[in-house]
Amino acid sequence: MTSRIPSELLHLFIIGLLCLAAYANTLHSPFVLDDREVIVGNPITHDLRYFLKPWTARQFTGHFEYKSFKMRYVAFLTFACNYALHKLDLPGYHAFNILGHTLTAWAVYFLLIMLLKTPALGNSALARSAPAFSLIVAAIFAVHPIQTAAVTYIWQRTAMLCALFYVGAIVCYGFARLSCHGANVFTTWKINRRATVFYLASLFFCLLASRTKENSVTLPVSILALEFVLFEGGCKKRMLYVMPFFLVMANIGLSLGNGSSLEPVQQSLASNAVTKEPYSRIEYLYTQFRVVVTYLRLIIFPVGQRLIYDMPSYKTIWNTVVGPSLFLHLVLIGGALHMLGNSLRKQAAAAWTLVAVGVCWFYLTLAIESSVLVLSDLVFEHRMYLPSVGVIIAIVAMVTILGERAAGRKATPLALIAVAIPVIIGLLFTTIERNNVWGSEESLWQDNIVKSPSSIMVHYEMGMLLAKKQKYMEAIPFFKKASTLEKEIKGKGWNSPALNNLGNCYFMLGRLLEAKQAWNEAYQENRDNFLALYNIGMTEDKLGNFRLAIQYYTEFIKYSSSPPPPEVLARIKQLEGLLGELKNSH
Numbered sequence: 123m124t125s126r127i128p129s130e131l132l133h134l135f136i137i138g139l140l141c142l143a144a145y146a147n148t149l150h151s152p153f154v155l156d157d158r159e160v161i162v163g164n165p166i167t168h169d170l171r172y173f174l175k176p177w178t179a180r181q182f183t184g185h186f187e188y189k190s191f192k193m194r195y196v197a198f199l200t201f202a203c204n205y206a207l208h209k210l211d212l213p214g215y216h217a218f219n220i221l222g223h224t225l226t227a228w229a230v231y232f233l234l235i236m237l238l239k240t241p242a243l244g245n246s247a248l249a250r251s252a253p254a255f256s257l258i259v260a261a262i263f264a265v266h267p268i269q270t271a272a273v274t275y276i277w278q279r280t281a282m283l284c285a286l287f288y289v290g291a292i293v294c295y296g297f298a299r300l301s302c303h304g305a306n307v308f309t310t311w312k313i314n315r316r317a318t319v320f321y322l323a324s325l326f327f328c329l330l331a332s333r334t335k336e337n338s339v340t341l342p343v344s345i346l347a348l349e350f351v352l353f354e355g356g357c358k359k360r361m362l363y364v365m366p367f368f369l370v371m372a373n374i375g376l377s378l379g380n381g382s383s384l385e386p387v388q389q390s391l392a393s394n395a396v397t398k399e400p401y402s403r404i405e406y407l408y409t410q411f412r413v414v415v416t417y418l419r420l421i422i423f424p425v426g427q428r429l430i431y432d433m434p435s436y437k438t439i440w441n442t443v444v445g446p447s448l449f450l451h452l453v454l455i456g457g458a459l460h461m462l463g464n465s466l467r468k469q470a471a472a473a474w475t476l477v478a479v480g481v482c483w484f485y486l487t488l489a490i491e492s493s494v495l496v497l498s499d500l501v502f503e504h505r506m507y508l509p510s511v512g513v514i515i516a517i518v519a520m521v522t523i524l525g526e527r528a529a530g531r532k533a534t535p536l537a538l539i540a541v542a543i544p545v546i547i548g549l550l551f552t553t554i555e556r557n558n559v560w561g562s563e564e565s566l567w568q569d570n571i572v573k574s575p576s577s578i579m580v581h582y583e584m585g586m587l588l589a590k591k592q593k594y595m596e597a598i599p600f601f602k603k604a605s606t607l608e609k610e611i612k613g614k615g616w617n618s619p620a621l622n623n624l625g626n627c628y629f630m631l632g633r634l635l636e637a638k639q640a641w642n643e644a645y646q647e648n649r650d651n652f653l654a655l656y657n658i659g660m661t662e663d664k665l666g667n668f669r670l671a672i673q674y675y676t677e678f679i680k681y682s683s684s685p686p687p688p689e690v691l692a693r694i695k696q697l698e699g700l701l702g703e704l705k706n707s708h
Contacts, residue, residue, distance in 0.1 A: 130235075133257045134228055140264045140546070141224040144553045148220070148274045149213040151560040154429070155583070156277040160201060162210060166191050167201040196287075196334045197280040215276045222282050223264070223273045229289040230511055231260035236296035237476065240352035242465065246472035247532055248519060254535030255522065258542040262514050265550040267424045269510070271503035274560045275429070278504040280335045285508040287331035288341055288487070291367075294324035295345055299353050299363070321363075328370045337490040337508070342367040344486055351462060351479065401435055403494045408436045410492040410500075411447040417488070417506050421513045424549070427556055429566060431501035432574035451485075458482050476519045483512025518542075563587050578607045582620050585627075594627040601627065609647075621647070625657055634661050652682045656690070668697045 153162055165182060166172050172179040176195070182188050191198050200218060208214040234256035238249040248255055263269070272281040298320035324345075331338035346364045353360070401409075413433065420427065436444045458481035465475040488509040491497060525541070526533050559569045567584040574580050585600030604620035625640035638661040645654040659674030675694050679686040 129253050133231060133253060133260075136257065137227045137231060137260050137264050138224050140261055140550065141220060141227055144265045144550055145216070145220045145223065145273055145557060147554060148557045148560060149216045151212065151216060151274055151557070152563050153210075153212070153276065154563060154566065155275075157275075160190070160198075160277050161205070161215070164201075167198055168205055170202050170206055173199050173202055193336060194280055194334055196330050197283055200279065200283070216274070219273050219276060219279055219282065222279065222286060223269065226282060226286040226289065227260050227264040229286060229293055230263050231256045232293045233289050233296075233511070234259050234515070236293050236300065237352065237479070239300055240296065241354050242352040242475055243472055246476070247526065248473045248476060248522065251533065251535045251538055254538045255518070258538060258546075259514050259518050261542070261546050262518065262549060263511060265546055265553050266421070266510065266514070267427060267549060267553040267556045268420050268503055268506050270427070270553060270556050270560065271429070272507035274557055275504060278507075281504045281507045284331055284335035284338050285511070287327045287334060288338055288344075288508055289511065291324045291327035291331060291341055292345060292348065294320045294327060295363075295367075296348070296352075298324060299349070325366060325370055328367050332371050337487065339371055340486050340489060342371050344483070347482065347486070348479070351465075351475070401496050401500075402437075403496055405435050405437050406496045406500070407494050408439055408444050409433070411439075411444050411451060412436065413501050414488065414492050415447045415450060416501065417503075417509070418513065420503065420506070421510055422517070424552060426573060427503060428570045428573040429503075430499075430570055430574055430577050430580050432577040432580075433501050435500060454481055455485060473519060473523050477516045477523070480512040480514070480516030480519065483515065484509045485512075487512065576607060578604050578611065578620075581607065582623075585620070585623060589623060589627055592630075594630050598624060598627050622651070622654060622657070625654075629657070629661065634664055637661055652678055655681070663693070663697070668701055672697050672701075 161167060166179050166188070172191075173195070176192075179188065179191060182191075201215075204215050204218060235252055237243055238246070238252040238255070243249055272278040272285075298317045301317035301320060302314065328338075328341055331341055342364065345367050349360050349364055416431075416433070439445060439448065458478040461474045461478035462482070465472060465478070488505065491505045522533060522538065559565050563583075564587060567580060567587060570577070570580045571584060581600045581604040585597045585604060588594075588597035588600065601620045601624035605624060608620060621640050621644035625637045625644065628634070628637035628640060638658055641654045641657045641661070645651050645658070648654075655674050655678040659671045659678060662668075662674060663671035672694055675690055675697075679690065
């Protein structure tokens with residue numbers, strides 16, 4: 123007689139296999155964008171001692187990622203462990219991300235198992251097919267191509283780990299409540315050992331989430347909402363269960379190494395990126411109405427994905443884009459709240475409660491990054507990693523309910539899985555294809571230029587990639603386009619980085635007059651661009667205009683806040699000597 127493998131273990135194995143199949147071709151995908159600051163060029167993640175004694179990292183307060191290190195200690199620790207094990211070898215970083223994605227997909231599976239055992243959903247039609255339904259949701263989450271922005275993009279491990287801890291905290295809290303059997307979680311250890319272990323694990327996951335990414339601040343609110351929607355009991359007792367999570371999450375504003383220092387969530391969010399656009403709060407909010415519709419479209423119809431979007435901002439609600447987007451959000455949120463109200467009054471089928479929970483999950487977990495807290499980038503697909511859980515739950519639940527109504531009978535687990543298989547396979551191959559685009563920087567930016575032709579960053583990054591490969595002639599058009607777009611979109615004071623590198627390309631090709639013109643324009647556009655002064659001086663030096671070279675070198679030293687390079691001082695002295703000799707010779 124052979125022993126039967128538990129269905130849960132088989133389901134977890136299938137989910138793990140799907141994750142591996144979807145991301146096996148990413149092991150050598152390159153470092154891009156913030157990866158260079160966080161991993162390649164970050165002294166903090168290159169030494170584990172800074173994580174044992176975080177206060178010693180204060181010497182790097184000027185580094186771009188120092189504040190991120192304080193707020194995202196857990197995520198940075200994983201990067202440091204990667205570096206300690208294999209330095210900058212790519213496969214190790216990607217293997218960790220694939221493992222983390224697999225664990226998150228497993229957590230999503232258990233989230234559905236838990237939800238369908240709660241008092242509010244335990245008697246629903248979906249509960250009878252809970253393992254199969256949970257497998258479908260977790261499998262779609264695992265292979266959906268929108269997750270590539272958080273899994274293949276190494277730095278966005280922060281979004282993935284935050285989701286893992288966020289979902290893990292809710293799962294453990296739910297199982298703690300289910301283990302109570304009507305008793306109090308805080309009764310004796312002997313009576314409620316299982317509940318106590320799950321509850322403490324939930325608090326621990328909450329703590330980890332708070333030190334991984336700032337959007338975890340909504341976790342206590344999610345737990346509070348699920349407690350009052352899905353569970354039963356007295357109000358005071360239930361508030362007592364939830365209150366510790368608010369206290370734990372309060373540490374998100376504490377600065378590591380200085381327990382008395384408070385940092386508002388908004389400040390820490392804004393400090394994690396260099397501001398590129400002067401958005402007002404209201405402009406950012408109006409634009410997010412449109413952005414969130416794009417996120418929803420990408421879940422339902424994942425076509426046109428890209429790393430950088432060139433979506434414009436909107437300054438008024440009264441246009442053909444923002445107005446209809448807002449109306450859609452009001453319909454979805456209003457419909458979800460209506461379903462929850464009917465469910466609480468026992469006036470609607472319990473299964474619709476799960477649809478409402480999914481919709482509310484989506485908007486709540488997206489609230490920090492798509493509301494009035496202004497971030498430098500309007501759209502980023504990795505922001506959908508955690509919110510996508512809610513959308514997938516809502517869609518799968520709604521399709522199941524409507525399908526059963528149309529068929530006039532309850533769907534069997536095998537029927538549900540049979541219908542879902544083509545969708546899962548289609549998403550799997552779409553994800554593999556999307557990851558092929560991530561296979562090299564060149565393919566990533568070429569794809570992005572086609573899809574976002576008016577993005578400044580995309581043209582700039584393509585130019586930088588070609589310049590690093592010493593393909594200066596090929597890089598020039600991209601730097602020109604980037605500088606033109608910057609000037610058109612942002613105006614005076616914004617287009618010096620592209621012009622600086624345009625000048626560098628001309629200089630390396632020996633086209634010194636064109637290099638000087640580019641650097642002059644860069645300095646005129648941004649008077650704080652002291653590096654352009656040095657570059658102009660270097661060009662005049664090459665052209666033999668020694669007096670002008672000394673003038674620009676001196677201006678560079680005068681205005682630059684950092685100590686002047688010794689070689690510049692030495693060159694000024696050398697040129698002054700040459701001029702003296704020329705004067706004496708005449």
